[in-house]
Amino acid sequence: MSRSRKVSVSRRSFIAGTAAALGLPAIAGAQPAAVKVGIIHPVTGFVAYNGQQGRLGATMAVEDVNKAGGIKAMGGARLEALLGDSQSKVEVGVSEVEKMNEAGVAAYIGCFQSPVGIAASQAAAKYNTPFLIDVGASDLLVTRGLKNVFRLKPGFGACVDQGIAALGALNEAAGKPARSAVIVHESGEFGTGTAKLLAGKLPSVGIEAKELIGHDNPTRNFDNVALRIRSMAPDLVIMSNYQNEYVLLARTLYQQKVNLAGLFSVLGGGFNYKFVKELPDVAQYMMDTNHWFNPKSDKAQALKKRVEAGGALFTFEVYLAYSTVMLLADALEHAGSADKAKLVAALDASTFKAELLPYGPTKFVNGQNQGGRAAVMQALKGDIEVIAPPEFASAKAVFPRPKFG
Structure with missing residues (x-):
């Protein structure tokens, strides 16, 4: 003889159980919407x-x-x-x-x-x-x-200010080997805007912007740009462009042995571990003001x-x-x-x-x-080191760079 048993079922349990039986989503304990x-x-x-x-x-x-x-x-x-x-x-x-x-x-x-x-x-x-x-x-x-x-x-305004201040301090400490620069930039909003800001700020640290050279994206050859730079004999080349053009310009200047006190960039799109690891000789001594992680x-x-x-x-x-x-x-x-x-x-x-x-x-x-700020880095011995601001620095800058023999 079977004995009946009473089971107390709450309204919530009843609804959830009914929903499951009917193949409907359960209401109770449901995962919130993503x-x-x-x-x-x-x-x-x-x-x-x-x-x-x-x-x-x-x-x-x-x-x-x-x-x-x-x-x-x-x-x-x-x-x-x-x-x-x-x-x-x-x-x-x-x-x-x-x-x-x-x-x-x-x-x-x-x-x-x-x-x-x-x-x-x-x-x-x-x-x-x-x-x-x-x-x-x-x-x-x-x-x-x-x-x-x-x-x-x-943005590029703050990065230019911070980069120019760091460049000025480096140049002053080295006895001012850099007095002129050529700026090479991609011709879009990023590169053009950055280049104009750079040209306006460089005189504040005693450096003349001789010329601004824009280029299209993509650009497959920088031989003529390198020859033009050589003819102007600037102390610095300052770059502001994306990955491929950044690397190609740097490699062309290296291959043509264009002597410079420094190859500097603000928001250089190609200054990264990929570039430094794949082309360590080309990257060596290059400097960039850019977004970087806190190495500490x-x-x-x-x-x-x-x-x-x-x-x-x-x-x-x-x-x-x-x-x-x-x-x-x-x-x-x-x-x-x-x-x-x-x-x-x-x-x-x-x-x-x-x-x-x-x-x-x-x-x-x-x-x-307002709390965001860039760092200044330099490629040294196949790695990237922070050289400014001082509280995050992992190495001392090499400036001016050694000349080609």
Whole structure:
């Protein structure tokens, strides 16, 4: 004879059980909706390597946020990366913004190239969607009055100021071997804007800008530019261009044995471990003012090891994109929501600590972080050393560089 048993079933359990029986999603204890993040980089096109490096850093950060429990203020919501390829084209970058808006992104991160970032962030402004610039040097990105645009790193204005100050100090300490310079730059917004700023600032440290030489992207041959530089006999060549042209110009000047007191760059797109490891003789003694990680940061060194263990190089695109995703995650924690207005407000008030970078406290003014600053590096013996600012320096600068025999 069977004995009946009473089972107490709560309303919540009944609903959850019924939902499971009918194949419906359970309400109780459901995973919160993922926060969709649009990540746009040029992973094809003439700066594909840089874009791929940026995507690597961003996706590693998304993975780390999720592994650490997601956005805790939102019940552990995970970040979901929507990956876009701008193809190095402005119109494609805008198209990616529109496509991702339809998919319901809460924020965008990108775009490496300033012209693409300018247009893409303008498109995102129509929807009041936050757009975080990971790499993009033009100060037009943050001087248009758009409330949705935020940049953690310094732009070309701050980088030029810091680079010129460091160059002036080096030149003074060496007895002023450099009195003239030729500036070679890519002809887009990034290179042209940087070159104009450089030409205006150089006289303040006693150096004359003899000429500004622009070039197209891509450029396959710099022989004529090198001959032109040789005929002007400047003490310095200052470069501002993307990866391929940066490396090609440096290699051409080396092959033609153009003697200079220094080969210097501000935001030199090719000054990275890839260049220094593959062409150590060409890179030797070159200097660059650029975004760099804090060599004294344990977290930066740990991430560097992870990236290299995966067969990649720890270039600036990686740690800037990584840090920008972490900035967004921090803002989501403070906002407690993916609501766009709340997220913009949280970013605007952010005090995020950029632990991987040699920065001061984060403070956004009109979307630009006032705590961001560049470092000055020099290629020495197949490696890259920080030579300024002093508190982050790992080596003493060699200036002027030895002449060719």
